Amino acid sequence: MLYNMVKENNLNQYEPIGITDDFMFFAVMIDEQICTRLLQELLPELKIKKVTTKAQSQIKGGREDKAIRLDIQAFDERGRIYDIEMQLSRDFQPKRSRYYKALVDMTTLLAGTDYDDLPPMFVIIFSPFDQFGDKERVSDYIVYCPKTHRALGDSTHVIYVNSKGVNGEVSPTMQKFLDPMNGQVGRKNALINDIAERMDYYNHNQEWRANRLEYETTLRHERKLGVDEGRKHGLDEAKMADALSVMVKFNVSAEEALDALGVPKSDQPKYLQMMKEKV
Known part of the structure; x- marks a missing residue:
């Protein structure tokens, strides 16, 4: 309503x-x-x-x-x-x-x-x-x-x-x-x-105007998704960089570095893949 x-x-x-x-x-x-x-x-x-x-x-x-x-x-x-x-x-x-x-x-x-x-x-x-x-x-x-x-x-x-x-x-x-x-x-x-x-x-034409308004709403939503996705990707990159730094500084494995940074086990495969591609 x-x-x-x-x-x-x-x-x-x-x-x-x-x-x-x-x-x-x-x-x-x-x-x-x-x-x-x-x-x-x-x-x-x-x-x-x-x-x-x-x-x-x-x-x-x-x-x-x-x-x-x-x-x-x-x-x-x-x-x-x-x-x-x-x-x-x-x-x-x-x-x-x-x-x-x-x-x-x-x-x-x-x-x-x-x-x-x-x-x-x-x-x-x-x-x-x-x-x-x-x-x-x-x-x-x-x-x-x-x-x-x-x-x-x-x-x-x-x-x-x-x-x-x-x-x-x-x-x-x-x-x-x-x-x-x-x-x-x-x-x-x-x-x-x-x-x-x-x-x-x-x-x-009111129907056409309504369709255009819906289009604008959809477009704004798509843009927000893109911004949110970009922001999330940036945070992921930063977390990956921190893990690599911990690995080098303390001579530990990637999994141990991610554990030390408090990354949940369920999220670690994603970061491990990113680190693999990075190095």
Whole structure:
């Protein structure tokens, strides 16, 4: 009862959110027409005619994998794959794109595709921050040899779209999509108007707002679990270091050192394994 009262109060105090919110971005980009038109503006050289979209969302309570994901997979008429997400963190993690590429390839291979037939893949990351500090609007990263400048040709791209960028050309429509990411809202463009209408719908839809609130609660819980796990791991490392010090100082076995530190017998196998890996 108390949870429902708090939830209802939060919904009543709900403030409209913009496109940089990953839950809103997810809701907008799952629309195939909007996703197609935005990709056409971002990648005109690919001459994309139409894409189908697939939600890659996972909201789980477990810590075994990266549970919280709100990215979109899109597939065009030529079989090319686009993994699209909004990157909100200022704590830039380049290996995140590697993680997404690996997930997409593994899913494709499990579906029965031979590695020789893996389709071109584009991991597209929109960000309201200048992650690289180079002020580029769009950065297209491929694997290549720094010495010869020859591309490997594995048909993978990681594309960062920086709303704060001022260098490099994008289409007028693409720029009008980047403007709302910077808080500059305008509706004098057909695509942007359609996006704004879809956002208005969700901002005024109480069921969707409740789902987003649940998502935020789950995300906070996942983050707390991560912090708690990290803190616990740090304490374990400190305890292991103390045990190693006792072993050396008093010339005793690992078990005797752990006993001296008051580590319960039930917990000792964990520390023994950590010490084995350490030494």
